[in-house]
Amino acid sequence: MKKSLFMGALLALGMAATTLSASTLEEVKARGILNCGTSTGVAGFSLPDANNVYQGFDVAVCRAVAAAVLGDPMAVEFVPTTGKTRFTALASGEVDVLSRTTTWTFSRDVDLKLDFHGVNYYDGQGFMVPKSLGVTSAKDLDGATVCIQVGTTTELNLADFFRVNGITYEPVPTEKSSESRSLYQAEACDVYTTDASGLASARSTFADPDAHMILPEIVSKEPLGPVTRHGDNQWGDIVRWTLNALISAEELGITKANVAEMAAAPTNNPEINRMMGTEGNLGEMLGLDADWAVRVIAAEGNYGEIFENHLGPNTQIGLERGLNAQWTDGGLLYSPPFR
Amino acid sequence: MRNVSFVRSEMLAEQTPPLTSIGVIGWTRENLFNGWFNSILTIISLYIVYSFLSFLIPWVLTPTWKATSLNECREINTALTGHHSGACWGVITERWPQFIFGFYDRSILWRPILVFVLFLATIAPILFERVPRKLFLLGPVFPFLAVWLLWGGSIWSPIFSFLGLVLGYLVWRSLKERVNAVILLLSSIGVPIIWWMFLTEPASGLLAEMIPYEIQVLPSRDFGGLLLSLTIGLTAIFCSLPIGIFLALGRQSDLLIVKVLCVWFIEFIRGVPLITLLFVASTLLNIFMPPGTNFDIIMRVVIMVTLFSSAYMAEVVRGGLAGLDSGQYEAANALGFSYWKAQRLIIMPQALKISIPGIVSNFIGVLKDTTLVSVIGLFDPIGLTTVVLADMRWNGVYWELNVFVALCFFVFCFSMSRYSMYLERKLRKEN
Structure with a gap:
């Protein structure tokens, strides 16, 4: 059956080439x-x-x-x-x-x-930090570690924002947003960044939402x-x-x-x-x-x-x-x- | 004068050993408090074990199995202990069918369960000697039956695919005495392939029209969870062993082309990470093939994982072959055995026996590697954790899900490992 499926797929491949224009x-x-x-x-x-x-x-x-x-x-x-x-x-x-x-x-x-x-x-990209970090603006984030999802515009916006403001950061790359979130909660990074819609919903699921704040800056346009x-x-x-x-x-x-x-x-x-x-x-x-x-x-x-x-x-x-x-x-x- | 009072004239009665060197106390003294250094190590270890367990046990034993959201769990735990650091098992109660069967239609779950039972019945006679030998008959039928039961469709297409196998066997039987080995091999493989390529589809289609019998079709996208992992993992495991054996033999062959092909294949596959092969399967193949082609995604992944695992298997088996004394090969030649006969009766039984630990750890590796498919968007148990976390009610439940997934895999991997130890013991006794 395996073989026949494989052969069938090869056949289908040949036939599909003729129906390309549909x-x-x-x-x-x-x-x-x-x-x-x-x-x-x-x-x-x-x-x-x-x-x-x-x-x-x-x-x-x-x-x-x-x-x-x-x-x-x-x-x-x-x-x-x-x-x-x-x-x-x-x-x-x-x-x-x-x-x-x-x-x-x-x-x-x-x-x-x-x-x-x-x-x-x-949407637009924002930042969330623990209140204990004592930061009130994204421009104060010089040298911060940031949990960031790879392969997204979020990653690129982040680099742009920090370059424009002449400050540095250390990225902690992750594959999925849930991974970023758990790393942030485990305090493996200082800053969690994603689209503002995601920040608000992430914060609402934390055990103590009041210990975290969303910084006022929206650093990108995300239509x-x-x-x-x-x-x-x-x-x-x-x-x-x-x-x-x-x-x-x-x-x-x-x-x-x-x-x-x-x-x-x-x-x-x-x-x-x-x-x-x-x-x-x-x-x-x-x-x-x-x-x-x-x-x-x-x-x-x-x-x-x-x-x-x-x-x-x-x-x-x-x-x-x-x-x-x-x-x-x-x-x-x-x-x-x-x- | 002899002073006899110094000479004992009768044996002393046996006494029980002192209380401090027998039983629990004796064992403890012997093994745990044997000298000051070991005593300190014991105390430190006990403290570490205690502090670990005193954290773990209250975390695990929480009455949250009926909770319907993380917040409810937190309330239950807070009411119980005053803080909310307990496990939240409600998510497992709600989602376990998804973790086991993925998106498989809930009304026909008996089909994957039946396949699993049949699978156990099929491998039982291979694994254990005491199982009735008649179960071997399930072997050739099972793959076709399993594919039909899992994916559904007309009953005629597995039957006709199976007939291809029967056809190959008949060709082999009838030509065995008449032609040489190469023609025999080619024709007994070629005839079924021609059958599968050109005759299976029309013939089964025709019969399906005349005598329609069909069960509900399920698309591959509905496979998920442990069902997906096991489908990919077990297929790859059972296909990779024979392929690996042939590759290992090919690599040692005197025939130049066979040898070069095998070496290239093995070295290429081993030189590439599995994740690359999976990306090729999921994205590149799609680009190379004409638009609209729908080459089943699970089939693509199974093929890639099988190829990957075969290359590793080949090297494990080659290790076994290298471990054999050259006297074994010479003895087989001296007895006038043909190449295949020597392999079958003398070389392979010994080589495979040596390689059992390697083969089984390869199997375990393959099964665990199937979790990599989550990076190409298939919902294996790891991929499903993302789905659950996207549900706002459960957002934040990381540990519980991962513990559950780990337990599922542990059951399979651990039983494989125990079986291999049992097999090694048994084979050692027989020698």
Whole structure:
């Protein structure tokens, strides 16, 4: 059987070479399942729960895409990737879309030939130190030992920040964020640094959260968002507008609860009608059916609801909306119009 | 005059030894307080053991098995002792099925369990002499049955794959007396390969349409935890021993090409860290292969781990071969044995016996090395700890998870090591 599987794989290799040209959309539809690259466990963003069901903020994006394309938010195969393997997994076609707290940067977009489709979370890197260290600003951290996850933008930002301020640090490299955290708690390093969202949630799980403080400096811009490969613009459009539909739905007041009602008959707001497919043919332009956005919102609700369920103040992670509020509320979320 | 009073005329009755040199006290004096230096060492050691245990035992024995979050554990421990430095075992209660079976569908857990039981039944006659010999018949069937039970699918594809094996055997039987050894070997390996490459899929597909019988298919991504480690580890262990033996023989061969190939293979694989091979399996292979190809990730990892372990096995077996007296080879030649017959009856039984400790420590190493797959994003028990830590309720439970994983591995590694000691003792007696 082993041999026959191996031979089968070689054969499949030969056959697959002929089907190279099929578009991602067709491939996903033929497969009936969306391959979504996700993390091996980031609190609030993507993790399998005790019943083996993936949960989280990044996971919700993939579920929304699956709902739009396949009509079933559960038709997703989550492929766990590490910081090192995520881009190869995407480039090689192992995953159709990567939704894994991935920062949108110039070199990733241009040099790695990836397409970023907007931002689902605006983050920034911060520092956490024990209060006993007596430090109140990140600029006082000269000579500190810093626990840092390798292969991430965090590592590069850290080097930049210390160089700009002319101070030195000693890195303690780790493979995973959980490792960084346990080293920090074991006092193997003075400073724990990661995205601000991670700092707050990490501190809330410490035995004595009050003994630690998050320094006021946010030293980087970390726009996180879903990614696809260069070269398949139709597929890119689907991912981009799925995300935009989630954001617009919050702005327009379409929720998981009322989406069926809004889609049943045309309302007096033309943009809602265009999104819900009761007016115009936006779905058709995207290569999907008219109801695609209805399913996207029915999956896990609009952006605000997803945020509330996975990251919001009522969860243990307890993040405020901050930069991630709608532009009408003073945040940065701004979806182009559905027209 | 003889003064007889100095001469004892009868033996003194035997007396029991003084209380200080028998029993517990005697043993203690003899072994622990034998001189002032040893007494001081004993006291220091006792103190170290005491301070270690007085920390460990209260940490382990906490009534937190029913807790549903780390904070609840901390409350329970604080209420009990006044501080929160106790273990939090609730996480194990909640997550142990995930650590054993990964994401395997919970409703069909009987399948991996059955495979494990069958596996034990299959290796029992190899390990112990007293087990009924009939169980040997399970050997050729087991790999096909296990793959079918674990991954699911149509019953016909394992049956037809198995028929390939039968076909190879039949070819070997019928040609044995008629052709020379090389043609015999090539044809009895070649025919099944042709069968597997070109006939298995269509034939089993056809039968599956006529008489459909299928069990639920499980993708490789659902494998995780100890199930994943054992699938990779045990497959690699059982494939690497024969491959390693052939590589070791090839390295000592007089045939130039065979020898050069074997040496290159062994030296190349041994010169590369396993983690590099795993990265090749997970990322590079994907780039070389056309997009959309889905070459099963577990299969890729199994192949890499097997190759890796075979190279090491070859060197262990070569050590055994080198340990044999050249008289053994000469005696085999003098008796007119063919090369393979000599290997089978004289050389290998002795060489393998010498190499048992090396072989088994290699096995143990392979099983533990499977935890490296967490770096390529597979959820082996170590990879799963990250998953659990990402759950906010358990964020911060490091020791308990690692202790649990360590215990799981210890059971397997320790039993392998004990078995090898048993085997060595048994073989020594027989000589």
